[in-house]
Amino acid sequence: MAQMHPLTLAIIDGDKTAATELTQQCLDDGEAAGDIIEQRLVPGMAVIGEQFQQDEIFVPEMLIAANAMKASLAILEPLVAESGAKAPHTAVIGTVEGDLHDIGKNLVGMMWRGANFEVIDLGVNVSPAAFAEAAQEHEPDIVGMSALLTTTVPHMRDAVAAVKATGVETKVLVGGAPVNAEFAQEVGADGFAEDAGAAADIARRLVGAA
Ligand code: B1M
Secondary structure, eight states, rough: TSSOOOOHHHHTOOOOOHHHHHHHOOOOOOOHHHHIIIIHHHHHHHHHHHHHHOOOOOOOOHHHHHHHHHHHOOOOOOOHHHHHHOOOOEEEEEEEETTTHHHHHHHHHHHHHHHHEEEEEEOSOOOOHHHHHHOOOOOOSOOOOOETTTTTTHHHHHHHHHHHHHHOEEEEEEEEETOOHHHHHHHTTTTEEESHHHHHHHHHHHTOOO
């Protein structure tokens, strides 16, 4: 990690204060907001995703890193919006109907933002119809669905079918503790990710960005 930019290291370390200061410093040095996101923040979150997958760090460290990134994004996002630049990919995410667990879903959303996706978060208890409506409205590259209860997994099946029935060209990625790759394939999803790090990798692969 020796040759990484200090801002990338601040994200990996979850140092919110340093991340805020270094973001401002990059802007003062004339770096464009979009470049700072892509070249400084995204590589930091990629390292975090790898460390999480390797069991080198756990949920608290990932949340701390995500919070450091959020602090940096809070400065950069208005500037990106002003410049008219757009994140290259869009994702819709939600927790399926009947399910109120949102910590894992939020982590996946944060990792996707870190991977330079614009993320539209539908929240929890999202019905199949609401997933389908969001797919039609936003025409996202990816629709992500999370389920934590064995009782709500069947709603994921219905939600995948509802999104596919819209005919919108999008990839559906599913995840959550009771979900596995076999189930994802059986219900016609395009991908399954075991954790938030893998979700970022797979989403990038599904849109051809990795
Ligand atoms: Co609930 N709960 N809970 N709960 N809860 C579990 C899931 C449970 C396993 C606990 C247990 O019994 N051991 C159990 C489910 C059993 C089952 O169905 N097999 C359970 C139960 C039964 C319930 C209630 C029914 C309890 C009750 O009321 N009797 C109730 C249901 C409410 C409802 O949803 N309708 C309930 C309520 C709650 C709280 C509200 C109190 C709270 C949720 C708070 C919140 O989310 N804001 C809660 C919590 C915290 C848990 C546990 C303890 C922790 C879940 C969590 O956040 N984990 C959980 C036990 C456990 O998991 N050890 C439990 C951390 C999180 C980072 O992991 O969400 O798995 P996870 O996400 C991971 C991966 O799964 C994956 O990536 C994430 C990061 O690596 N992933 C995706 C998730 N979504 C993904 C999407 C993707 C890709 C990857 O692509 C789109």
